[in-house]
Amino acid sequence: xxxxxxxxxxxxxxxxxxxxxxxxxxxxxxxxxxxxxxxxxxxxxxxxxxxxxxxxxxxxxxxxxxxxxxxxxxxxxxxxxxxxxxxxxxxxxxxxxxxxxxxxxxxxxxxxxxxxxxxxxxxxxxxxxxxxxxxxxxxxxxxxxxxxxxxxxxxxxxxxxxxxxxxxxxxxxxxxxxxxxxxxxxxxxxxxxxxxxxxxxxxxxxxxxxxxxxxxxxxxxxxxxxxxxxxxxxxxxxxxxxxxxxxxxxxxxxxxxxxxxxxxxxxxxxxxxxxxxxxxxxxxxxxxxxxxxxxxxxxxxxxxxxxxxxxxxxxxxxxxxxxxxxxxxxxxxxxxxxxxxxxxxxxxxxxxxxxxxxxxxxxxxxxxxxxxxxxxxxxxxxxxxxxxxxxxx
Amino acid sequence: xxxxxxxxxxxxxxxxxxxxxxxxxxxxxxxxxxxxxxxxxxxxxxxxxxxxxxxxxxxxxxxxxxxxxxxxxxxxxxxxxxxxxxxxxxxxxxxxxxxxxxxxxxxxxxxxxxxxxxxxxxxxxxxxxxxxxxxxxxxxxxxxxxxxxxxxxxxxxxxxxxxxxxxxxxxxxxxxxxxxxxxxxxxxxxxxxxxxxxxxxxxxxxxxxxxxxxxxxxxxxxxxxxxxxxxxxxxxxxxxxxxxxxxxxxxxxxxxxxxxxxxxxxxxxxxxxxxxxxxxxxxxxxxxxxxxxxxxx
Numbered sequence: 001x002x003x004x005x006x007x008x009x010x011x012x013x014x015x016x017x018x019x020x021x022x023x024x025x026x027x028x029x030x031x032x033x034x035x036x037x038x039x040x041x042x043x044x045x046x047x048x049x050x051x052x053x054x055x056x057x058x059x060x061x062x063x064x065x066x067x068x069x070x071x072x073x074x075x076x077x078x079x080x081x082x083x084x085x086x087x088x089x090x091x092x093x094x095x096x097x098x099x100x101x102x103x104x105x106x107x108x109x110x111x112x113x114x115x116x117x118x119x120x121x122x123x124x125x126x127x128x129x130x131x132x133x134x135x136x137x138x139x140x141x142x143x144x145x146x147x148x149x150x151x152x153x154x155x156x157x158x159x160x161x162x163x164x165x166x167x168x169x170x171x172x173x174x175x176x177x178x179x180x181x182x183x184x185x186x187x188x189x190x191x192x193x194x195x196x197x198x199x200x201x202x203x204x205x206x207x208x209x210x211x212x213x214x215x216x217x218x219x220x221x222x223x224x225x226x227x228x229x230x231x232x233x234x235x236x237x238x239x240x241x242x243x244x245x246x247x248x249x250x251x252x253x254x255x256x257x258x259x260x261x262x263x264x265x266x267x268x269x270x271x272x273x274x275x276x277x278x279x280x281x282x283x284x285x286x287x288x289x290x291x292x293x294x295x296x297x298x299x300x301x302x303x304x305x306x307x308x309x310x311x312x313x314x315x316x317x318x319x320x321x322x323x324x325x326x327x328x329x330x331x332x333x334x335x336x337x338x339x340x341x342x343x344x345x346x347x348x349x350x351x352x353x354x355x356x357x358x359x360x361x362x363x364x365x366x367x368x369x370x371x372x373x374x375x376x377x378x379x380x381x382x383x384x385x386x387x388x389x390x391x392x393x
Numbered sequence: 394x395x396x397x398x399x400x401x402x403x404x405x406x407x408x409x410x411x412x413x414x415x416x417x418x419x420x421x422x423x424x425x426x427x428x429x430x431x432x433x434x435x436x437x438x439x440x441x442x443x444x445x446x447x448x449x450x451x452x453x454x455x456x457x458x459x460x461x462x463x464x465x466x467x468x469x470x471x472x473x474x475x476x477x478x479x480x481x482x483x484x485x486x487x488x489x490x491x492x493x494x495x496x497x498x499x500x501x502x503x504x505x506x507x508x509x510x511x512x513x514x515x516x517x518x519x520x521x522x523x524x525x526x527x528x529x530x531x532x533x534x535x536x537x538x539x540x541x542x543x544x545x546x547x548x549x550x551x552x553x554x555x556x557x558x559x560x561x562x563x564x565x566x567x568x569x570x571x572x573x574x575x576x577x578x579x580x581x582x583x584x585x586x587x588x589x590x591x592x593x594x595x596x597x598x599x600x601x602x603x604x605x606x607x608x609x610x611x612x613x614x615x616x617x618x619x620x621x622x623x624x625x626x627x628x629x630x631x632x633x634x635x636x637x638x639x640x641x642x643x644x645x646x647x648x649x650x651x652x653x654x655x656x657x658x659x660x661x662x663x664x665x666x667x668x669x670x671x672x673x674x675x676x677x678x679x680x681x682x683x684x685x686x687x688x689x690x
Contacts, residue, residue: 091497094557097498099497099498100497116494116495116497116498117474117494117495117496118496118498131467131471132494133494134467134470134471134493135467135493135494136494197494246464246492247464247488247492250491251491255491
């Protein structure tokens with residue numbers, strides 16, 4: 001038997017290219033459906049976990065998926081904003097504690113997440129260095145943002161204008177970094193967090209400028225009529241909030257009218273949750289309430305449907321590959337007729353020659369299975385990190 | 394579009410990690426007193442009266458500072474952030490609140506229910522620059538608690554917030570509110586009786602608007618934070634007041650000059666900050682006694 005295995009091994013080693021192609025085909029055809037399954041399972045768990053940690057999301061009517069993806073992952077298009085009064089309405093209902101969200105702006109490709117300090121407790125995010133923001137104009141960076149930008153506490157990041165050609169649009173705001181979060185291996189690592197009022201300042205609806213009653217602003221004043229002062233656009237607007245100019249920053253009008261993209265609601269119990277959802281059943285309501293776990297379950301169903309198509313495809317390809325491999329073996333047996341005759345002539349029995357041929361096939365199959373199992377194990381261990389790396393490329 | 398969202402979701406999910414966030418069940422809430430932070434002393438006093446031992450009330454402004462113009466430092470704001478409840482006065486009082494980050498769920502605007510009754514300061518500067526159009530800053534009177542009936546409304550808002558946070562202690566809070574309401578209503582009745590006067594008054598600072606409205610006082614204010622002598626002389630020509638309200642004792646030379654103008658100085662402490670002695674009610678009683686005494690002369 002030992003000699004048979006040795007001869008099989010020598011044959012495969014001599015025909016390296018053929019063996020390599022066969023091994024690769026068999027390994028991939030076994031690995032693809034299993035590895036895909038593992039990756040999808042991991043994805044499902046991650047989606048479900050973050051969604052389950054976010055009981056309810058209130059946003060403008062529209063795609064619940066877009067709302068949930070924007071609120072949970074800071075991705076997808078900027079959803080239709082709604083008024084901050086919606087957050088106050090949820091809070092005043094007494095049915096849930098709230099975390100308002102305004103996810104619209106970016107800084108060097110990283111989302112700026114306008115929220116409240118409650119967010120960090122709710123997501124169990126810890127500060128690695130520094131502290132959470134306390135004043136408008138301060139920001140806290142996710143671990144990967146700090147690493148990617150090479151910045152530290154005390155440095156600053158600048159918001160990116162939405163439209164470079166909109167000269168009358170919002171000014172970039174320079175925000176001081178006061179804290180960096182510990183790595184959480186979540187979308188929070190890639191975000192820049194600010195108080196929601198800071199995002200309103202980025203938007204320009206809150207701002208700071210020279211006091212129009214101040215002598216230094218005299219050059220910008222076009223007219224004074226009693227308490228009515230008209231200034232031109234040359235009045236100095238601050239693009240950084242500092243200790244000195246903090247008191248000059250102000251918001252116009254009623255904060256209830258200010259924009260937000262979502263309210264994350266945390267009801268204390270099932271009854272409160274049901275009551276809160278019931279309030280948004282009215283078709284006339286301009287806002288919607290989404291249960292992220294349900295939205296994600298629906299999404300997963302769709303992903304699993306796609307996955308089953310992919311699996312079916314993989315199985316068909318697998319059958320074709322195995323058929324091809326069988327054909328290769330059969331053709332190979334024909335080509336090796338003279339070799340087998342030689343083996344018979346030097347005294348090899350039919351059983352020995354059959355065992356030699358079978359050993360070669362079994363060797364290739366077993367090696368293919370082992371390699372596929374190894375790849376599947378690696379996928380289960382490093383799949384998420386690999387996808388993360390691919391996304392960042 | 395939908396397919397793009399699906400693919401994005403699948404990829405992003407793989408980036409996720411373990412994180413479990415569970416809402417804190419009511420039964421698991423700490424047995425420790427509720428940590429309540431306020432932006433003015435009257436709110437702290439009301440919360441202490443209503444909450445009793447069930448609350449740990451903090452009003453962190455230094456004693457010598459007017460809380461309306463105070464700006465807390467980062468450490469103090471971090472302490473506010475950790476509170477279970479943050480009681481705001483509303484009416485644009487403590488403008489620092491709009492420039493800091495406080496948890497939305499813990500904020501309680503105690504005067505929200507009567508915001509339509511805020512007194513608008515007519516002489517606030519209005520300005521315009523650029524596309525936002527005309528706007529003004531700080532145009533409402535802020536010392537809402539000087540009208541005891543408004544103070545009762547604010548106290549009820551506090552009781553509502555405490556009740557929502559600790560429903561199991563609702564009876565205690567109701568009893569605390571009832572006792573406070575009784576005291577405030579009694580104060581209101583005494584002040585109505587004591588301050589019923591058609592006499593003209595002047596005030597050194599524009600902080601008594603709600604007091605004047607509640608008791609029908611003919612009161613006009615100048616702002617002695619600036620150079621107000623000209624304004625005062627001009628005002629007295631049409632408004633022959635004999636009594637001038639001050640938040641604190643004026644400087645000696647100012648007091649002397651005012652007396653020379655025939656004005657009697659009466660200290661009426663709005664009690665925005667914690668008094669050195671006594672409490673909100675006793676300070677208001679003392680204010681009333683001083684004013685009543687001046688009116689009787």
